[in-house]
Amino acid sequence: MKKTLVTFLLLITALSSFAKVLSVKIGVNGLTCPMCTRSVELEIRKLSFVKDVEMNLEHTEGLITFKDDGPVNFHKIAKAVVDAGFTVRYLSAEIKLDAEELVSADVCYTIDKSVFNFAELKKAAVGATVNLLFIGKAYQEKQEFQKWKAKIRPVCKSESGKDVYTVAML
Amino acid sequence: MRIFFLILSCFFFYYPSSSQELFPLTEPASNIPKGVIGVRLFNQTYQEGPAIRGMDALRVMYGLLPRLTLMATATTSNHHGADFPANLATHTHSGTQTTYSTGSYVVGIHYPYQFNGVSFYAKFRFISRDGQNTHFRMTAYGAYSLLNVAHDEAEPNLLDDTKGFGGGLIVTYLKNRFAVSLTGGAIIPGSHTGTVPDPYGTGAIQTVVQYGRAAEYDLSFGYLLFPKKIENYNQTNFNIYMEFMGKSYDQAKITQFGFKDIPISTPLLQKGNYIDVCPGIQVIVKSNLRFDFSVKFPMVNKSYAHFYPVYALGIQRYFYPQRKTK
Numbered sequence: 115m116k117k118t119l120v121t122f123l124l125l126i127t128a129l130s131s132f133a134k135v136l137s138v139k140i141g142v143n144g145l146t147c148p149m150c151t152r153s154v155e156l157e158i159r160k161l162s163f164v165k166d167v168e169m170n171l172e173h174t175e176g177l178i179t180f181k182d183d184g185p186v187n188f189h190k191i192a193k194a195v196v197d198a199g200f201t202v203r204y205l206s207a208e209i210k211l212d213a214e215e216l217v218s219a220d221v222c223y224t225i226d227k228s229v230f231n232f233a234e235l236k237k238a239a240v241g242a243t244v245n246l247l248f249i250g251k252a253y254q255e256k257q258e259f260q261k262w263k264a265k266i267r268p269v270c271k272s273e274s275g276k277d278v279y280t281v282a283m284l
Numbered sequence: 285m286r287i288f289f290l291i292l293s294c295f296f297f298y299y300p301s302s303s304q305e306l307f308p309l310t311e312p313a314s315n316i317p318k319g320v321i322g323v324r325l326f327n328q329t330y331q332e333g334p335a336i337r338g339m340d341a342l343r344v345m346y347g348l349l350p351r352l353t354l355m356a357t358a359t360t361s362n363h364h365g366a367d368f369p370a371n372l373a374t375h376t377h378s379g380t381q382t383t384y385s386t387g388s389y390v391v392g393i394h395y396p397y398q399f400n401g402v403s404f405y406a407k408f409r410f411i412s413r414d415g416q417n418t419h420f421r422m423t424a425y426g427a428y429s430l431l432n433v434a435h436d437e438a439e440p441n442l443l444d445d446t447k448g449f450g451g452g453l454i455v456t457y458l459k460n461r462f463a464v465s466l467t468g469g470a471i472i473p474g475s476h477t478g479t480v481p482d483p484y485g486t487g488a489i490q491t492v493v494q495y496g497r498a499a500e501y502d503l504s505f506g507y508l509l510f511p512k513k514i515e516n517y518n519q520t521n522f523n524i525y526m527e528f529m530g531k532s533y534d535q536a537k538i539t540q541f542g543f544k545d546i547p548i549s550t551p552l553l554q555k556g557n558y559i560d561v562c563p564g565i566q567v568i569v570k571s572n573l574r575f576d577f578s579v580k581f582p583m584v585n586k587s588y589a590h591f592y593p594v595y596a597l598g599i600q601r602y603f604y605p606q607r608k609t610k
Contacts, residue, residue, distance in 0.1 A: 141416070143414035143415050143416055144412070144414030146304070146305075146417055146458045146460065146461075146463075146508075147304055147306075147514075147568075148519065148521065148568075148571040149306070149521075149568060149572065151517075152517050153602075153604075156604045157317060157318075160605070160606075160608055161608070171514045171516065171517075172514055172515070197317060197318035197350045198317040198318070199314060199315050199316075199347075199351075200414060200419075201412065201414040203416060255415075
């Protein structure tokens with residue numbers, strides 16, 4: 115019985131480590147020319163955990179994919195846009211859930227060094243791929259943030275070396 | 285000229301609007317991305333009688349912060365001699381009375397090219413209202429120049445003629461293909477100390493010219509002409525511009541032999557104001573290498589610091605650091 119329990123716990127731990135950020139979509143405001151868009155792309159590409167960036171020049175948004183070895187830092191992605199001289203319109207992440215079923219907004223879901231605090235949640239099963247919209251002034255237009263502001267419930271506490279993000283499941 | 289205005293008007297008012305704010309002659313309110321280095325080479329040429337006057341500049345730009353851009357510009361030109369013109373100001377004696385006067389302007393004197401010095405410029409963006417394919421930005425700028433030029437006109441110019449300080453505000457609005465930018469600022473120039481020959485043959489007379497304080501006001505329009513549909517970074521961009529550049533400046537003050545405020549008779553050293561109109565075109569290759577060409581014509585009054593038309597050429601490129609950040 116004891117052996118079975120240990121095996122089960124090890125399995126859960128192993129599954130947790132497989133939860134993964136598949137990609138990030140980011141909308142950028144203020145872009146009006148290819149030269150500006152290129153500046154944003156090059157700034158994002160400088161991040162060590164970024165594998166590739168594909169910018170849509172017409173809709174001024176980008177699709178970012180990541181390397182397997184490093185944790186994704188969403189804050190640094192948003193900061194790269196600001197460093198290039200522009201602002202984030204939206205940021206959403208495609209995430210594969212591997213560790214647990216998400217059934218309650220009180221869950222603090224952790225992937226690597228990111229802790230997700232849910233402002234809105236739909237039930238999602240283990241192994242499902244979900245889209246998370248990031249809530250916050252750094253990740254949204256001002257008017258859009260105002261719409262979400264009342265829904266933010268700071269359930270998850272910041273831990274050392276980890277960033278807490280408020281998100282909504284789309 | 286009229287045809288250019290007509291074409292510009294057509295594009296501004298009848299095409300669905302994207303935009304450009306990379307004005308050939310003025311700075312927009314936007315900044316260089318953080319950590320990026322820009323290099324710009326530019327030249328301005330005009331004919332003054334038999335002489336071709338030129339100014340060549342090398343500008344290095346750096347994005348210190350996302351909102352703060354620093355620039356340093358070194359210039360050479362053949363606008364002026366190593367010292368003031370011999371007839372800048374003179375005097376006559378009549379008994380015990382000494383009468384000072386300024387001389388008339390001589391056109392087309394040959395001057396060799398000389399290094400003018402370096403000017404510095406910083407701009408800080410304090411308002412950003414960004415939307416999809418649009419932005420509104422306000423920026424404060426300051427300028428300081430370390431030049432040593434025997435400039436002999438009242439109008440100050442911190443880029444290549446006069447040492448001193450400057451500062452002001454830039455407001456830029458972009459909507460899709462269209463950009464408009466307004467710059468308002470002030471120049472507090474320094475003075476230049478040189479010599480002119482004594483008409484009575486006693487050697488050189490130390491002469492100090494204090495240039496007039498000035499207000500600058502520029503209005504710039506830009507329009508992204510091609511490509512019609514932005515698809516990738518390899519598309520060559522064609523932009524057209526129309527810039528209106530104005531300046532009002534005070535009279536210069538000349539001091540000789542300790543005698544201050546020599547009566548100024550030449551219009552070159554008197555107070556004045558003018559607005560130039562500067563149509564321009566720009567080609568941007570591979571979303572980085574930028575070529576500008578513009579021409580400056582008088583619209584309201586004339587500047588005495590240059591003749592018309594002034595042809596301006598520029599080439600600029602950004603260098604993006606490739607170092608990875610964790």
